[in-house]
Amino acid sequence: MTSARTPNRLGMADYRTPPIKRQWYVAGLREDFNEELDEIVIMNRSLVRYRTTAGEPVLMQNRCPHRSFPMSESIREGDNIRCRYHGATFDSDGNFVNVPSQDMCPRGGLRKYAVKEYGPFVWVWMADEAPDESKLHHLPFTEGDWDLIIGRMDVPGNIMFMAENLCDLTHIPYLHEHTLGYPPEFAREDLDIREIDDGLEYERTITGHYFHKTALYSPHTSDSIGAHDYHMSSIGYFKSTALNYSYISLTIDPEAAAADPNVQQDYSFIISHYLTPETDKTTHYYWLLARNYDLKRPDIDELLENNLTQAFVEDMETTKLLQDMMDKDQHECRETIFAGDRQSVMMRRIVQRLADREAADGATI
Ligand code: FES
Numbered sequence: 299m300t301s302a303r304t305p306n307r308l309g310m311a312d313y314r315t316p317p318i319k320r321q322w323y324v325a326g327l328r329e330d331f332n333e334e335l336d337e338i339v340i341m342n343r344s345l346v347r348y349r350t351t352a353g354e355p356v357l358m359q360n361r362c363p364h365r366s367f368p369m370s371e372s373i374r375e376g377d378n379i380r381c382r383y384h385g386a387t388f389d390s391d392g393n394f395v396n397v398p399s400q401d402m403c404p405r406g407g408l409r410k411y412a413v414k415e416y417g418p419f420v421w422v423w424m425a426d427e428a429p430d431e432s433k434l435h436h437l438p439f440t441e442g443d444w445d446l447i448i449g450r451m452d453v454p455g456n457i458m459f460m461a462e463n464l465c466d467l468t469h470i471p472y473l474h475e476h477t478l479g480y481p482p483e484f485a486r487e488d489l490d491i492r493e494i495d496d497g498l499e500y501e502r503t504i505t506g507h508y509f510h511k512t513a514l515y516s517p518h519t520s521d522s523i524g525a526h527d528y529h530m531s532s533i534g535y536f537k538s539t540a541l542n543y544s545y546i547s548l549t550i551d552p553e554a555a556a557a558d559p560n561v562q563q564d565y566s567f568i569i570s571h572y573l574t575p576e577t578d579k580t581t582h583y584y585w586l587l588a589r590n591y592d593l594k595r596p597d598i599d600e601l602l603e604n605n606l607t608q609a610f611v612e613d614m615e616t617t618k619l620l621q622d623m624m625d626k627d628q629h630e631c632r633e634t635i636f637a638g639d640r641q642s643v644m645m646r647r648i649v650q651r652l653a654d655r656e657a658a659d660g661a662t663i
């Protein structure tokens with residue numbers, strides 16, 4: 299890892315900044331923690347994940363402390379794991395419980411990481427110090443009546459490329475011109491940005507009558523909404539490099555909605571994104587769409603999932619091109635800042651501040 303202090307003159311974190319340690323990251327979906335022993339790499343650490351017979355998710359060091367054989371390739375015995383190389387056995391707290399070639403168990407064992415199940419995910423706290431539960435951010439779709447679609451992708455680039463992409467609304471009409479379908483004026487709508495608790499809130503009201511054409515509505519719903527005037531507002535949240543979401547609400551005038559059996563008054567969706575550093579150059583990415591319209595419609599789940607996947611593949615391809623560029627082109631190139639970069643710049647300054655703080659007080663994983 300490189301130093302937390304980068305040569306960037308604006309104090310903005312970038313792909314060279316070490317990942318923030320004192321925060322919760324998604325370590326998988328709940329169902330990824332099951333009876334199987336499964337490897338996941340987080341922050342350059344090979345980890346093994348499984349679920350005990352009592353239902354507790356476990357995330358531990360995957361590398362046997364004897365000669366580095368992977369636990370994920372070993373044998374589960376009840377809640378214990380027996381290493382397949384020389385047969386040492388560990389319990390679900392990572393302690394040695396048996397070494398066949400000797401009577402006594404050595405000290406040490408497998409490091410266990412603190413995890414927490416919340417929403418559809420299992421979250422991990424990688425930092426050495428005790429986990430801070432107050433840093434587990436609230437997910438608004440865990441309350442209320444929402445239909446959920448979840449997707450997962452492997453990002454071929456550093457976490458900061460994606461963290462910035464998610465704050466950046468100005469790429470949407472261009473990179474996603476043929477998938478999300480927003481016109482150029484989307485990139486110029488006014489934003490009201492607030493910094494709160496090492497995070498950001500950025501709010502906007504869309505004034506043009508185009509938002510119903512997004513790929514986040516089915517053609518039928520889009521037509522129904524488009525027949526009316528509506529008010530559309532969106533609040534984006536950068537909560538940490540691990541979590542970004544936007545709450546979008548489109549409301550139709552109550553009288554018009556009451557008179558038209560084809561519409562409901564409120565069409566809201568929450569699109570949330572979860573990033574976890576895998577290595578310095580790869581990132582685990584989960585996205586989740588929660589919507590309050592077209593409920594219990596598996597056909598529309600499939601349609602929206604396809605639409606979003608196509609758009610997010612564009613972000614993945616971009617991230618790869620950016621990472622490849624940084625790998626190939628080693629000269630220091632000052633970034634030009636555009637007017638629409640305000641929230642990205644603020645986000646990167648917050649991350650740099652956190653990284654500097656962690657470097658100053660020696661945070662470790
Ligand atoms: S490598 Fe695991 S017991 Fe030897």
Ligand SMILES: [Fe+2]
Pocket residue numbers: 463469470473474609613
């Ligand atoms: Fe994007």
